[in-house]
Every structure is written in C-alpha cells, then in structure tokens.
Amino acid sequence: MVLKAFFPTCCASADSGLLVGRWVPEQNSAVVLAVVHFPFIPIQVKELLAQVQKVSQVHVAVLGTWCHRQQEPKESLGHFLEGLGAIFSHDPWLQLCRERGTRFWSCKAYHQVSTTPDKSIEDQVMLIFYDQRKVLLSWLHPPTVLPDCQAGDTTASAGGLADIFDTVARSEVLFQNNQFDEGPVRLSHWQSEGVEASILVELTKQASGPVCLLLASLLSLLSAVSACRLWKLWPLSFIRRKLSTCEQLQHRLKHLSLIFSTQKAQSPTQLMKKANMLVSVLIDVALGLLLLSWLHNNNRIGQLANALVPVADRVAEELQHLLQWLMGAPAGLKMNRALDQVLGRFFLYHIHLWISYIHLMSPFIEHILWHVGLSACLGMTVALSILSDIIALLTFHIYCFYVYGARLYCLKIYGLSSLWRLFRGKKWNVLRQRVDSCSYDLDQLFIGTLLFTILVFLLPTTALYYLVFTLLRLLVVTVQGMIHLLVDLINSLPLYSLGLRLCRPYRLADKPPAL
Amino acid sequence: MEDERSFLDICGGPLTLRRRYYSSYCREFGLSSARLSLRSVTAVTCTVWLVAYGLFTLFENSMILSSAIFITILGLLGYLHFVKIDQETLLIIDSLGIQMTSSYASGKESTTFIEMDKVKDVIVNEAIYMKVIYYLCILLKDPVKPHEISQVVPVFQSTKPRLDCLIEVYRSCQEILARQKATSASP
Numbered sequence: 001m002v003l004k005a006f007f008p009t010c011c012a013s014a015d016s017g018l019l020v021g022r023w024v025p026e027q028n029s030a031v032v033l034a035v036v037h038f039p040f041i042p043i044q045v046k047e048l049l050a051q052v053q054k055v056s057q058v059h060v061a062v063l064g065t066w067c068h069r070q071q072e073p074k075e076s077l078g079h080f081l082e083g084l085g086a087i088f089s090h091d092p093w094l095q096l097c098r099e100r101g102t103r104f105w106s107c108k109a110y111h112q113v114s115t116t117p118d119k120s121i122e123d124q125v126m127l128i129f130y131d132q133r134k135v136l137l138s139w140l141h142p143p144t145v146l147p148d149c150q151a152g153d154t155t156a157s158a159g160g161l162a163d164i165f166d167t168v169a170r171s172e173v174l175f176q177n178n179q180f181d182e183g184p185v186r187l188s189h190w191q192s193e194g195v196e197a198s199i200l201v202e203l204t205k206q207a208s209g210p211v212c213l214l215l216a217s218l219l220s221l222l223s224a225v226s227a228c229r230l231w232k233l234w235p236l237s238f239i240r241r242k243l244s245t246c247e248q249l250q251h252r253l254k255h256l257s258l259i260f261s262t263q264k265a266q267s268p269t270q271l272m273k274k275a276n277m278l279v280s281v282l283i284d285v286a287l288g289l290l291l292l293s294w295l296h297n298n299n300r301i302g303q304l305a306n307a308l309v310p311v312a313d314r315v316a317e318e319l320q321h322l323l324q325w326l327m328g329a330p331a332g333l334k335m336n337r338a339l340d341q342v343l344g345r346f347f348l349y350h351i352h353l354w355i356s357y358i359h360l361m362s363p364f365i366e367h368i369l370w371h372v373g374l375s376a377c378l379g380m381t382v383a384l385s386i387l388s389d390i391i392a393l394l395t396f397h398i399y400c401f402y403v404y405g406a407r408l409y410c411l412k413i414y415g416l417s418s419l420w421r422l423f424r425g426k427k428w429n430v431l432r433q434r435v436d437s438c439s440y441d442l443d444q445l446f447i448g449t450l451l452f453t454i455l456v457f458l459l460p461t462t463a464l465y466y467l468v469f470t471l472l473r474l475l476v477v478t479v480q481g482m483i484h485l486l487v488d489l490i491n492s493l494p495l496y497s498l499g500l501r502l503c504r505p506y507r508l509a510d511k512p513p514a515l
Numbered sequence: 516m517e518d519e520r521s522f523l524d525i526c527g528g529p530l531t532l533r534r535r536y537y538s539s540y541c542r543e544f545g546l547s548s549a550r551l552s553l554r555s556v557t558a559v560t561c562t563v564w565l566v567a568y569g570l571f572t573l574f575e576n577s578m579i580l581s582s583a584i585f586i587t588i589l590g591l592l593g594y595l596h597f598v599k600i601d602q603e604t605l606l607i608i609d610s611l612g613i614q615m616t617s618s619y620a621s622g623k624e625s626t627t628f629i630e631m632d633k634v635k636d637v638i639v640n641e642a643i644y645m646k647v648i649y650y651l652c653i654l655l656k657d658p659v660k661p662h663e664i665s666q667v668v669p670v671f672q673s674t675k676p677r678l679d680c681l682i683e684v685y686r687s688c689q690e691i692l693a694r695q696k697a698t699s700a701s702p
Contacts, residue, residue, distance in 0.1 A: 001609075001610045001698045001699070002540055002609065002610055004610070004611065027610075028610070124540075126540075126541075126608070126611070128611070160630045160631075160632045160633075160658075161612075161630055
C-alpha cells in the first residue's frame, strides 16, 4: 500500500522542524498534528509527547522531519535532519521538504529493514492536506468500533478516514500551547497564533452554572407542586385532561427543566436537542409578547369582547334556523312529524338555555379576556391553546347535540340489529359470542316485528339528526385540530439546527452508519 | 499523462473524455458534455415572450410582461445553477477512495467521496429504457459484512456516455482496484 501522509494546511508555511503526530499502521498512514521548531532539547520533546499521550490517549510520536528551505539546498541542515532520525527512531521515518517560494515538495519515507540495519527501503508517499481548524470546529461522531474488538482497545477501529479525523479531534490538548506561552518547546499548528475563543461564549459558560442551578431549583419546586396529590381528585383531574392549556403548560415545564438541568449533555445529539428546545422557547415567548403588545394596543381586547356576544348570538340563530329546517321537510325528505317535533323542540330549548348563559356572562367577558390575554407572555403556544379551549367552551352546545344525536342513533341501531335477528328467527348467544337459531313464541314474534317496523320507519329522522350534528362537530374539531397543529409546529420545529445548517454547516455531522 | 478523445452519449450528443494518469495508483476521468447553445436559449426566450405578449394583448395587463421577464431570468439562472451539468469527473486513488465531482454551468461544484473500504467493485450494468443502455456504477459494501452489497452508486448520470466510453473507464478502474485488492490481501 502507498504510504499516506496527512499534513495540516496551516503548517505548509512553517519553519523547519520535527513532525509530530500519530502513525496508523492498519491504513499505512501518518497523521501529522504539529511541527516542533528548532531549537529544542530532545528530552523535553519526549516529555511533552508523553504528557499529551497520557491526557488524550492518542499515541503521539515524532514521525519525521520537515524542511522548509531557501532555493539553494543547505547541506548542513540536510545532514542535521538525517541525524535526528537516530535520536527519535520511528519506523517509517518521513522526510518532507519544500523549497521556499515554490510549489515543489519532496516526500520520502524510509523503512528500516530488520535484517540489515544500515539499509532502508524508500516507499511511495501520498501527501494529503487537511484543514485542522475545520476538523476541530466540526463536532464529529466518534468512529464506530467493530463488535469483535477487545473492550480495552482504544486505538483499534475499522473506521478508515473517520479514525484519522478522530485522532486530530482528540489531540486538543496538544493544540493548547501557542507561541505566547513560555514553554520549552515551540510548536506550530492551527492555534499557534493564539487560541480561538469568543468572549461572549466564555462569559455565558461561566454564568450558566449558577443561573442553571437557580432555575433548576425553581422548576423542580413547580413540578413538585403540579405533581401533588391534590390534582388527582375527581373534578380537577377531569378538567386537567380535557383542557389543552394544562397539557401545553406541562409540556413546556418539562422542556424548561430539561434545558436548565445541571447535567451537561452527554452527546452531540442531546446538546442539539437542548439547543433546539431553548430556541423554540425563546421564539415562543417573543411571539407571545408580540401578540400581547398587539392585543393591548388599541383596546383590541374591548373590541374582541364586544364582538364575542353578537357572534355567539349569530351562531345560535343559525342553529335555530337549521333546526327549523330539519323540523320541516329537509332536502325534500319526509320526516316523522311527531319525533321530529320532539327532537327539534328539545334542541331548541337547549339553545335557549345556552344563549341565556352567554348573556349572563357578558359583563365579565372583558375582564376574563384581559387576564387571559396576559398569559400570552408565557408563550404563543399557551395563547393558542387557550384559544382552542375557548372555542371548545363556546361550542359546547354543539358537542352536547352531537352526543344526544349519537346516543339516540346508537340505541336505534342496536335495537334494530337485535330485532332484525328476531325477525329471521335467530338470537345472539352471549356465552358463545355468535348468532344462534332460536324458536320464539308467537306473541314474542308479534311484538318484536311491530317494534322492528316502528324503528325502521323512524330511522331516517334519527339518522338525519345524527348526520347533521356529526358534521357540525367535525367542523369544530377541524378548527381545533388546526390550532393544535400550529402549536405542535412551534413546539417541535428544530430552528437551531436549521440556523446552524445555514450559517455553520460543518457543525452538523452526519449520523454514523448503524452496525 | 493526459489523453483526450471524443465519444457520443446515448442521445447522440457529443462528449469529450479527458483521461489523466497521475501515477500508477491515481487516475482521473473527466467527461464534458456540450455547453448551453445560444440557439436554444434564444428559442425558449422568444417563445416565452411571444406567449406573454399574446396574453398581454388579450388582458391588457402590463404585469404579464414584467413577470415574463422575471420568469425568463430566474428560470435561466436556476437552470444554469441547478440543472445544467457541464463536466463530470471521476478521480480514483488507490487505498484512499473514489471522488465524483459534477460542475454546473454556473460554476457550482458538488462532490461526493467514497472511501476505499466501502468500495466492493466497479461494474458496467445494463438497464432497459426504450432500448438497452449501459451505465457505470460503484458497488458499496458494509465493512462489517464484506460479502453483501449495501448500495449501488451510478456514475456519470447526466452525461450518460455510451458503452465504448464506459469500457475505457471501466478498464482503468479495474486495474487500480486489482492492485488495491492485491495489496490489501497481503498485509
């Protein structure tokens, strides 16, 4: 195999020195991490490498020499560099050389043959440039380890190029020394001009510790309160289940406690999840505050409250028209007059009750809306959930009508199926869960057939009422469903990942292939 | 060592294959198709503008004309940047991998790199589409299960050369892959 040398682009213009890095024998590649410049004391270089190896678990060693020289070759430097091969022995020994100001490189690698220690074989070298800064700024997944490797074997893996980049990524401690440190050894790498960092990021890192602690304790108090036994009593637990606002508030509480938990994120995916949640909460609150300022601007709340009662009246009027239509001859169908009148009057009375209730509440509506509008500062999602709940409460009568219609229809269908079986002389065997033949008495058959005919002729009326109110209920459910969809969208859209993809695509590493 | 030859693609259009032998273990094949001709651009623009002018005389709304201009400009830019591929290159380096580059007419380049560990073989496969066409593809394997083919990656999808061109590329790739198999078999 050809010997591959991975060389960092930042060292291409560095002064002559020693190449320091890791040799990967499985792929016949040498990964150069940094260049050690003259003057140096070999003992100190070896100490530094041992230190780096202990901290980062990466087997760094001196791989060869790097020579960046003037046009006329200096013989003395060449001999000196060859002499270094005796001090830091490494097999194979790399010699990279570049003429200053030109693009000519000379790459040689020497293998020591064990039988004749004086001779050495020259290998073909393939030089590959890599950008250290990009590799270290990307969050790469660690290379996958084959399942048949030993557990304690940290260096062996079949990741290929992933292994090479993992070596670079793990050697961060080597890149901490820069030229402004007063160390004994002068290194050249991507951070030798100075460690890259941002003041804001460092400050937030320092401040985040105590802030997270404080918020985590507050949130744990809140969750303890919400999980207490009082809420499990019957009326409160029922209301909690039905109202989507409570669910949304709980969801957000869970998110916030995850974000401000004092544990650091274990893996890049967890960090991404936390960041997405934080961005979603911030956007939510920003939108909510926008909504709040818009609502309180031109006394819109008052206008809304004033518009609410006429709208409810209008809806009730339309429903009454609908019922009058059903009580007549709807769509040309002939209904059973008596049943029609009974059902129609029952529903009309219900609507009348509902309208009186709304009129009773009308003086308080503005106050209620004002206080509810304040809750928009908790987030746009909470405001939308409250809107959905208000719609549910205002169309409660439609829900009731649907329930009555459905119950009646269900009973009718049940009765019809049972009497139909009687009509054919069969019976439902509850024990065996199947239909069996049965011999009925004459009077049983007579009454059964009578009831069957009555139910059959009353079927169109009930079916029509059922159909109409189910459609109305579906309409309300669709509107509520769209609002919930919007809430879910705001909750779960990964805006942080999207922003990262636009601004810093190298930070988003691909998922490693599943084994 | 550089080499240039002309071939035809499956629709009969002219193609140029440029072979570069950098060394015994590194080769590059670049296939360039015909550039965007002025005639076709003029024809499309004229038809669109004539239709827009016809609609304008019908509806007397000047928005139609300005929208036709926008559509033409944006359509041309989009076509050059996202659709029209001028050159496709295949670079094969023994023991490192295979790299495929597509350069678009607007200068954009999109690259795909496949590591040599994942490459099982390079083959010429045939497909039946109105007639029989041949295409070069790279078979990938999972390093864990080396005997199964996990993916098939077709190469030169936009330039679509004919069999004679593919055979040249196939022979060179097989030389390098044979070399690679020989060196990896003997550690």
